[in-house]
Amino acid sequence: MYTREATNFIEQSAGTPFFLYLSHTFPHAPHFADPEFAGSSAAGVYGDTIEDLDRSVGRVLDTLEKSGVLDNTLIIITNDNGGSFLGDAGSLRGRKGDTWEGGMRVPGIFYWRGNLSPDSVSDGMAMQIDVLPTVLNLAGIAPPADRVIDGKDIWPMLQGGGSPHEVLFYISQYTGVAQAVRNARFKYHDRGPAKQYDMFYPAVPFVISAFSQPMLTDLHNDRESYDLRNLYPNITDDLSRRLKEFRARMADDPRGFKSIGSEQMRSQ
Numbered sequence: 001m002y003t004r005e006a007t008n009f010i011e012q013s014a015g016t017p018f019f020l021y022l023s024h025t026f027p028h029a030p031h032f033a034d035p036e037f038a039g040s041s042a043a044g045v046y047g048d049t050i051e052d053l054d055r056s057v058g059r060v061l062d063t064l065e066k067s068g069v070l071d072n073t074l075i076i077i078t079n080d081n082g083g084s085f086l087g088d089a090g091s092l093r094g095r096k097g098d099t100w101e102g103g104m105r106v107p108g109i110f111y112w113r114g115n116l117s118p119d120s121v122s123d124g125m126a127m128q129i130d131v132l133p134t135v136l137n138l139a140g141i142a143p144p145a146d147r148v149i150d151g152k153d154i155w156p157m158l159q160g161g162g163s164p165h166e167v168l169f170y171i172s173q174y175t176g177v178a179q180a181v182r183n184a185r186f187k188y189h190d191r192g193p194a195k196q197y198d199m200f201y202p203a204v205p206f207v208i209s210a211f212s213q214p215m216l217t218d219l220h221n222d223r224e225s226y227d228l229r230n231l232y233p234n235i236t237d238d239l240s241r242r243l244k245e246f247r248a249r250m251a252d253d254p255r256g257f258k259s260i261g262s263e264q265m266r267s268q
Contacts, residue, residue: 028084082102
């Protein structure tokens with residue numbers, strides 16, 4: 001149904017500029033795949049669902065080509081969180097729901113025939129917050145001026161340049177608390193003030209237990225296994241300071257709008 005509506009929209013919009021956001025519910029649990037794909041993978045029903053999803057992507061691409069707009073369309077394929085407990089996060093620590101790399105890092109595929117080099121790979125830091133400023137820049141549209149835009153234009157990075165970010169922040173989906181920050185190599189975890197967790201639901205004790213103490217890890221060296229604060233005190237101080245400052249900005253302006261005072265926002 002999602003795919004049918006998406007392809008219909010492409011066919012109806014092919015004569016004008018358009019934006020399509022296609023967000024499948026799968027592979028979120030519970031998993032179901034078309035009977036055609038039952039038993040088609042070595043990863044059980046989860047894998048079968050991925051095979052079905054792959055067919056959907058193929059149909060969208062075919063429709064773009066048949067409509068004559070494939071060469072003028074940037075296609076981005078990604079997902080909203082890291083590996084689920086039925087999926088596979090590879091060598092990364094953690095799963096969906098936490099702020100370890102396995103819970104946050106996701107594939108990002110950018111395809112634009114004639115504009116991006118085939119088979120090129122970037123290991124630069126980026127987040128989904130970067131999609132908005134990137135596509136707005138490509139479309140020649142100025143970003144909104146009345147709010148903080150945390151993302152950055154990563155188009156130069158996709159063409160072989162470096163990341164525009166010095167650091168990236170990791171926010172818990174359960175609590176909304178910024179729990180970690182990383183630079184190009186190191187990542188600092190800190191669960192934050194315990195009082196921020198009081199209002200949230202029972203999954204929170206599990207989340208808190210994963211951060212019994214601050215931790216600095218080398219993302220180029222291991223699966224976020226070793227606390228290296230004693231080896232890199234200057235980096236620890238820098239990243240912990242950045243994390244505290246980011247939390248303070250979020251607390252002062254939780255909705256990110258520049259034109260409304262924080263007290264007024266809280267009253268709303």
